[in-house]
Every structure is written in structure tokens, then in C-alpha cells.
Amino acid sequence: MTGRITGRALTIAGSDPTGGAGIQQDLKTFAALGVWGLSAITAVTVQDTTGVRRWEPIGPELVRAQVDAVMADVGCDAAKTGMLGTIETVDAVARAVTDHVIGPLVVDPVLHAGSGEALSRDDLAGAIRESLLPNAALITPNVPEAATLSGLEIATLDDQKEAAVALAADGPVAVLVTGGHLDGDRVTDVLFVDGELHEIVGRRLDAGDVHGTGCALSAAITAFLARGEKLETAVRGAHDLVADAIARALKLGQGARVLEVRA
Template sequence: MKHILTIAGSDSGGGAGIQADLKVISALGAYGMSVITAITAQNTCGVTAVHELEPDLIEAQIRAIFDDIPVHGVKIGMVGNANNIERIAEVLSEISPQPLVIDPVMVAQSGDSLLAKDALEALTTQLLPLADLITPNIPEAEVLLGRSIKNSDEMKEAASELAETLGTHVLVKGGHLDGSPSDVLSTGACFFGERIPTRHTHGTGCSLSSALTVHLAQGHSLEEAVEGSKRYVANAIRHAFPVGKGNSPIHHFYAWQQTLEIGGKNHD
């Protein structure tokens, strides 16, 4: 069984962040570990408070894990401020974990900012270049590039330019464009999906990057990892159910629930 570490913020509503990451890791057959960078007060309607942890405590969490437990893959999500980013980059540069997947979380799905304004330079110059894969959505890719992305051709250009600039593979997620969503890898590969009419999509970005980390750690190629991760998230969206009043999370354990339901019917 692979051991996967997630470095991210805590979502008190359980739908995104550390909580979503650990659910995905478990659902895909790996063992999950966590380093919390920030505590957020949030639910399906939005984020009401954020408290970022001190760099010393974040480093202590990372070292506690690597000093004792083999780590077969690392996913990074919400990192918060420049000091935290610099410390995480410093420690991971020393340890060099692989694969390292970074979801450059800047804004929550509710529209709330999750990245301090002074942190962008540290993110782009110190942390992102350490990654094997980064997974920006279109608004995040626009911030990283400093220009708008309006169509699939510009998505391909963005993925290629970011990969060259940062020295890593890039998956630009196209869900913010109109029409059928497609994602583009910096290798040139395109992955098409369908737009599922639902409000149960909270935590999709966190879940996709966590699934990618697991699949890569399990030995799948980059293209196979993207295909498998997209399939997992799409099914989790299809099987989601209402949790709160707003944008509910996807159903990370849909396959497990189906197995229980089938077993229960057979038992009866």
C-alpha cells in the first residue's frame, strides 16, 4: 500500500482541503497522512475565517512524517502566505519527494481568497518548480501567466508556457470555459469530459490533484493518471448527495457505498 502525504488547509465542512484529500487517498487504496497549513471555518456556502499556522509548526509536521514513515507521493494544496511557502519549499528541496503534485489553490470555489497577495512570487519561484505536476484551473493559470485564457487553443498555449517556465508538467483544467469541459496537459494530450448538471461539486480540484498523486505513486503513466483521476471525480460528482445549503461536496466513497448496498441486498 502506498503512503501519500497531503500538505493543505483544513476544511471544517469536510468537502475540500485536507479532509477531501484523505478521503480520496483512502478511496483509491492508499494510506493518507496530513500536514495542515491553515485552519478554515467554512461550509458549503463559503469561508468565514482563516487562520494560517506558523512555519515552524508546518515544518515540524513534515519532518515528523518523513522521519518515521515512508512517503510515496506528496500533494500540496492551500499554502497560504509567503513565509509558509518558503519554508515548505526549503524542506521539500532537502527531502525531494516524488511524485510531487501541486494544486496552486488561490481562490475557493465560493470565491473566497485562499492565497495571500504577497505569496504569488514565492509560489512561482520557489515551490512550483519543485513539482512533477501542477494542476491550475483557468483563473489560476491566468494569474500565473498574467493574461486571460478564452478558449482551448489558449489553454494549450498556457500549459506549454507554464511547463517551460516552471520546468514541470502542467494540467490546465478547463471547467471554467463554456461548453463541454476539457483539460489539457503540457505534453499536448487533451482529456474531454462532460458537464454534469449539479451543485454538488465542492472540492473537485482538491480531489483531482489527490487522485493524481495516488495514481502516479501507484506507477501509472501521467496520461493514465489523468484519465483515471478524471473518471474517479466524475463518478464522485454523479453519485453526490445534498450535504448543506450551498455547493455540496462530491461523494468520495461512492464505490464503497455501492458495494455495501449490493452486499446488503444479497444478504437480505
């Protein structure tokens, strides 16, 4: 690497025309952390800050071809997945990440938009568990995603911890269940790594609805891993970075605020 570029990170995810989530947010977060951003687009969405209107998947063979092209030329030091949309795309991505040396893989198991609309078809959660999690360094579900993936009801911090341990049985090196959907003055993210549970606690910020927080968090973790940081260090660094961005969230449109991540 030369100049300020300290690593290469690949995002395999959907496109958000507002730039608040998806590959656009991922690439901006990579850049903020001095990491060269690479991308493979899995879906095109029609959305704004108020919600998702519609989306169409990119064919799985074209998704795979994008990953192959990046890896044959530039390569990467870490990668993340976001919106995958269809079982066929999950399978194509799973084969790609096993065929290439991509470095640590962060799986952000996007099933719905923050505004509630479905961003997946069929039993995507089952496909993610079966095909992607065995190859993941980290999975970063929020509470609803963790509940769907694990089949557990999550209403308390103890439930959050139980889900993290349960998901680790599917093969990922570590599990981070973010706690923003649970009530309380504080937000607790639960990290399960090396057989130990860790609580990452922050103050609940009065920022209203904020778009793209999960994308920014998983992208920041991926960028830190691409720079060579240890996993727990990467998670804690990303948590602080995104908390700062939430506190400064911008009101650009008619709906949710958006993040401007700064290192």
C-alpha cells in the same frame, strides 16, 4: 506495504471543517484508492458549503515540523500541496520538499475557494512559481489560477493550451489546466507533458455547484502516482474518478454539493 495499502501519499494543505475540500477530502480520496494518507496542516479555515468565513495560517515552522516528522518516520511515495496561504509557508514547504525524498510532487495552486473567497495573502502566485514549480512533477490549476500564474487571459481552449505551455517554462514536469470554468457542453482539461499537448474531454455534468473538485482531482492523481502509475495514466484515471464523483455529488448542507470519491 501490506493488505490493501498500496502506497503512502502526503497532503500539505488547509483544513476544511465540512470535509468537502482540503486535507479532509485529500485523505478520503487517498483512502478510496488504497493509499495511506499523511498530512501536514497549513491553515485552519472556518467555512461551510456556502463559503469561507475566515481562515488563519499555521506558522511556517510548524508546517515544516509536520513534514519533517512524517518523513523521518513513515516517508511517502508521492505528495501534493493545496492551500498554502502565505509566502512564508510556500518557502517552508519548498525547502522541505527539496530536503526530503518525497517522490513526485503535485502542486494544486489554491488561491481562492470555489465560492470566491481569497485563500492566499500577498503575491502567493509569484512565490509558487518561483519556489515550488521547479520541483513539481505536475501543477493542476483551474482556469482562473492558470490565468493568475501565467499572466495570460484565458477565454478559449487555445488560451488554455497557451497557458499550459507557458507554465511549463517555470520548471514543472507537466501542467494540467482544468477547463470547468470555461463555457460549453463539454469540459476539456489540457495536459502538457513531454512537449506534447493532450485534451481530456468530458461531458459537462448538471450537478450545480460542487465543493472540492480540485482537491479531489489533485489528491487522486497523487494517490495514483504513489501507487506507481505513470503520470499521464494517473491524470486520466483521476479525471474519470472525479467525473464519477461529481455525477453522484451529495447535498449535505445549504450550499454546494460535496464529493464522495469511490474507486
